[in-house]
Amino acid sequence: MLASRYISHRLASRQLLRRAHSAALPKLNSVDADDIAHFSKFLPSSAILSTLPPASTTSSELSPFNNDWMNKYHGKSTTVLRPRTAQEVSEIVKYCNERGIGIVPQGGNTGLVGGGVPLQDEVILSLGNMNKVRSFDPVSGILVADAGCILESLSEYLSPHHHIVPLDLGAKGSCQIGGNVSTNAGGLRLLRYGSLHGSVLGLEVVLPDGTILNQLSTLRKDNTGYDLKQLFIGAEGTLGIVTGVSILAAPAPQSSNNVILALPKFDNVLPLFVEAKKQLSEILSAFEFFDREVYELAVKHGQGRALNEEDVAGAECFVLVETSGGKREHDEEKLNGLLESLMESDTPLINTGVLSQSPSQFSQLWAIREGLTEAVSKEGKAYKYDISVPLAKFKEVVDTTREHIRSKGLLHDDAVKHVVGYGHVGDGNLHLNVVAANYTPEIEAALEPFVYELVASYKGSISAEHGIGAMKVHALQYSKSAESIEWMKRIKKLFDPRGIMNPGKVLE
Ligand SMILES: O=C(O)CC[C@@H](O)C(=O)O
Ligand SMILES: [Zn+2]
Known part of the structure; x- marks a missing residue:
């Protein structure tokens, strides 16, 4: 009974996925030279980057605004506006609304779901000049x-x-x-x-x-x-x-410490988290996980300083634990106590721990964890799945996805090179990254809806923290009920009846 319900859900979601892919963006107008002339009335010329006259920006100068960090989404905007005040933003938005011109608000353009770049030729409204x-x-x-x-x-x-x-x-x-x-x-x-x-x-x-x-x-x-x-x-x-x-x-904490722990197997992460919460209680400030394969990529691409060979030997994965507290001696004592108890137990949860001894070592350990996204991007094109699943399933998700890709004959250097996992254990947030030589329809078809169905089967979320952007619009139904999506659409319509705000993102 359960199995057949699951299969019919799968079929239904495939149909939904097909329908969603063909959904059209709202019909909006392109910016023209008259619009640029209008913007020039209240914005200085330095705040208008446009390939349209009288401005004379080249399209390559617009390229950092039109393309996302992963170079996966490519907009065709002719115009970037850089207002300095909320009043200027208001004038731009009011005018675009009247003219039916789409607007994409853009901050640092570091998003990983294509939410900050245009899908067509919307105006990009860059907030970088509002920086006080x-x-x-x-x-x-x-x-x-x-x-x-x-x-x-x-x-x-x-x-x-x-x-x-x-x-x-x-x-x-x-x-x-x-x-x-x-x-x-x-x-x-x-x-x-x-x-x-x-x-x-x-x-x-x-x-x-x-x-x-x-x-x-x-x-x-x-x-x-x-x-x-x-x-x-x-x-x-x-x-x-x-x-x-x-x-x-x-x-600000008075004292911060961190340690990278090497674990012989993933199954130890959960009891280790329980132990860290128990022993470090209020000074625990981060508990981050990364698997061996992505660690190797960090080393290969020079992110942070590699750990010693003997610290890495036999490790299936790593955990970075950070403490932030009020008193150095107290915090160090607590962290050392945790390490000792972990190493000394009959079945040690960890192989080794690399404890930072200075502010620069503290930063170096963090640099490994913080550099994983960069490392992955240097290795190839990443299909990013930023998911919430029960902690105990982190490894299963990565392994199941890898096996699925293998079964499709796609696990080789010219297609998918790595399937890796890292993320925020404390928040139940896994970053499943499928690193390929290139983005191809074949790999995408192998991954979707496979990964989303896997996440739904654990009652997880298809976006833990990166958002929906353009990337997951077609998959929202895996994490939101039809009623929720309907009410989201009503709210959108209420605020933005013409559909000018960041069209094609979050909702179809
Ligand atoms: O690269 C990713 O997939 C995750 C990026 C970021 O959320 C992180 O936790 O490092
Ligand atoms: Zn993250």
């Missing part, structure tokens, strides 16, 4: 910043005030806080600081009709009915453009 901190209150720890502030520069700003942004990710040197909020970025320390749905206190958003919705609250408590800002966190710019963010910064 508006205020910081060291008493409450509340930071108000323009959407275009780079995440790392906000950390640098907060450092002398003994605070940190409650969000950290590998792309911190280029991603922007507005993009982080719009994609509800999770990152490396969600385990400790929670999601942006909790730490964002307020937003300033320009709605598709040009209204500036000022919800830049600096209140920790505000229980006055519908919390509209939550709608824009993770909406990927489909409901409006986030132009300002109010966020609760966390007190």
